[in-house]
Amino acid sequence: MRKSLIAALAGAGVLSLGLATLPLAQADPVGPPTYRALAGGGSDTTQSLLNALAEIVTDGGQKVIGSYDAIGSPTITTKDPASTPACKDIIRPNGSSKGRDALQASLVAGDGCFQFARSSSSRGSYTSSIPMVWVPFATDALTFAVRADGDVPRELTKAQLIAIFKCEVSDIQPALVQTGSGTRSSWLSYVGITEAEISAGTYPCLVPEKDGGTFPGNLPQEHDGRELKKNQVMPYSAAVYQGQMYGTAPDRRGRAVPGVIDGVAPMVINTVFSGVRNMFNIIPAEKADDPTSLEYKVFVGTDSLLCKAKPQINLQGFGDLVDASKCGDTSSRS
Numbered sequence: 001m002r003k004s005l006i007a008a009l010a011g012a013g014v015l016s017l018g019l020a021t022l023p024l025a026q027a028d029p030v031g032p033p034t035y036r037a038l039a040g041g042g043s044d045t046t047q048s049l050l051n052a053l054a055e056i057v058t059d060g061g062q063k064v065i066g067s068y069d070a071i072g073s074p075t076i077t078t079k080d081p082a083s084t085p086a087c088k089d090i091i092r093p094n095g096s097s098k099g100r101d102a103l104q105a106s107l108v109a110g111d112g113c114f115q116f117a118r119s120s121s122s123r124g125s126y127t128s129s130i131p132m133v134w135v136p137f138a139t140d141a142l143t144f145a146v147r148a149d150g151d152v153p154r155e156l157t158k159a160q161l162i163a164i165f166k167c168e169v170s171d172i173q174p175a176l177v178q179t180g181s182g183t184r185s186s187w188l189s190y191v192g193i194t195e196a197e198i199s200a201g202t203y204p205c206l207v208p209e210k211d212g213g214t215f216p217g218n219l220p221q222e223h224d225g226r227e228l229k230k231n232q233v234m235p236y237s238a239a240v241y242q243g244q245m246y247g248t249a250p251d252r253r254g255r256a257v258p259g260v261i262d263g264v265a266p267m268v269i270n271t272v273f274s275g276v277r278n279m280f281n282i283i284p285a286e287k288a289d290d291p292t293s294l295e296y297k298v299f300v301g302t303d304s305l306l307c308k309a310k311p312q313i314n315l316q317g318f319g320d321l322v323d324a325s326k327c328g329d330t331s332s333r334s
Contacts, residue, residue, distance in 0.1 A: 027051060027250070028076065029066040036066030037294055039078035040116035041092065042099015043182050044070040044222045045140060045237045046279050048249035049316045050118055056312060057298060057305045064294060067118065070094045070181075071221060078113050087113035095222070096121050096182030100282055104128050107284055115295060117282040120182030120237070123332045131285035134332040135299045137306045138318040142186055142275040143266040145225055145236035145256040152233050155260040158190075158274055164233060165191045167205035173215070175234035176206045177222040184222065186277050187235035225256025233259070238266035238275075242317035249316075279318065280332075281306070288330045301328040 027047075029036055036054070050067035057065055068076045071094060079087035090113060093099040099117035106114040107130040123134045144161060146152040152172055156164075165174045165187075177184045188194065198206055207213020220227055223240045234256075241258050243249030258266055264273050287295035298305045306313075307327040310320060321327050 027069045027072060029054060029063075029068075033063065035078065035080050037062075037064045038115040038298060039066040039068070039087075040099065040114055040118060040281070041068040041076065041102060042070065042282075043096045043118035043120040043279075044094070045096075045120035045183055045240055046118045046138075046318075048240070048243050049138070049279075049313065049318060050281075052248065052316055053306065053309055053312060057309065059294060059297065059305075064298065068092065070099075084112060086111040093117070095178060095180035096185065097180040100126070100132070103282055103284075104130060104132065107132075115283065115287075116299070119280040119282050120277070121185040122278065122280065123334055124185070126334050128334040132282050132334045133285050133288040133330045134280040134282055134334075135288070136278040136280050136321055136329055136332075137299070137304075137327055138279040138313050139321055140240075140277055140279055140318055141238035141266040141273055142183065142190065142277050143236055143238050143261060144233050144259040145228065145241070146233050146259055147225075147228050147230050147255045148257045149255060150228075150230035150232070152231065153259075154257060155263070156233075157262050161233075161261065162191045165193060165203070165206065167203050171231065173229065173232045174205055175215070175220055175228060175232040177235060178219050181222045183235055183237065190235075190275065221252075224252040224254075226252055226254035228254060228256050239317035239319075246317075276319075276322070278321065285330075285333055299328060300330055304328045 047069045054063060054065035054067050066078060072092060074092060075089040076092050077088045078090060081088035093102040096119040100119060103114045103117040119134060146154055163169050164172050193203060197203060204213040205215060208215045208218055220234060223237055228234060236258060238258055240249060244251045244253050261274055266273060266275060281299050283295045283299055287293040288300055290296055302325060
């Protein structure tokens with residue numbers, strides 16, 4: 001009954017939180033096999049989702065997705081070091097940009113250490129020497145979080161959020177998440193701020209004191225509300241919050257609770273919610289154009305293994321694409 005309900009909601013363009021039932025997936029693949037055909041890292045937002053999918057997506061009965069969390073040990077080993085020593089002790093990619101850059105570096109080196117990257121932000125204006133494709137497969141609601149016992153209202157308008165993150169509200173401290181994350185990129189786009197403006201010192205409240213700004217301490221890791229102060233507000237994925245609440249993702253909420261934007265609660269979202277964003281996996285364009293490749297089979301087109309895993313994606317708290325025909329689309333290229 002639960003599965004039927006969430007499938008019906010997702011099919012109608014609505015994502016209802018509180019129905020996740022998949023078990024907490026293992027962070028980083030441990031086998032069998034320990035080393036998977038498709039290795040990737042990057043986005044914190046979709047790490048638990050890809051961990052769960054890695055347990056059910058198989059080719060010839062074998063698990064093929066090796067998804068490495070954004071946080072954990074400082075380094076990761078994505079392939080058997082006995083045969084591919086270059087893939088031993090790689091710095092763990094933390095965030096969409098770092099995952100993207102790790103994939104590109106692997107393609108340039110030709111070492112085969114990474115085959116995809118998780119991204120919670122779109123390509124934007126990024127270009128690369130070796131073409132890559134941003135393949136959408138799910139949607140998320142990007143909202144804000146505050147402390148349940150804090151001083152910041154749990155209901156804000158988009159205009160109020162823009163004012164807060166542009167340092168115009170003296171008694172509320174915006175807590176922008178770490179650089180390189182897709183959530184940071186998506187949120188800055190949402191509130192109309194560029195990284196260039198931050199670098200130029202236009203918004204000092206978004207910059208840590210040690211770097212010349214006024215933000216106390218270090219910027220928080222995305223989707224980690226444990227260090228959130230009573231006067232702070234931070235961007236937060238509604239899907240990840242659900243996973244943390246219902247045990248399908250590591251619980252890093254602390255006392256954080258999701259906010260309501262313009263009267264629309266992210267815990268039941270639809271296409272009118274202003275924070276809806278696509279989730280992507282980045283793969284080499286060469287593989288995206290090759291129907292015989294494993295990357296094509298797993299990621300590309302509405303018949304791909306990931307696009308066919310909609311029930312599992314929904315159970316992890318993520319919604320279908322607004323236009324379902326765009327699942328597995330390969331038109332966004334660097």
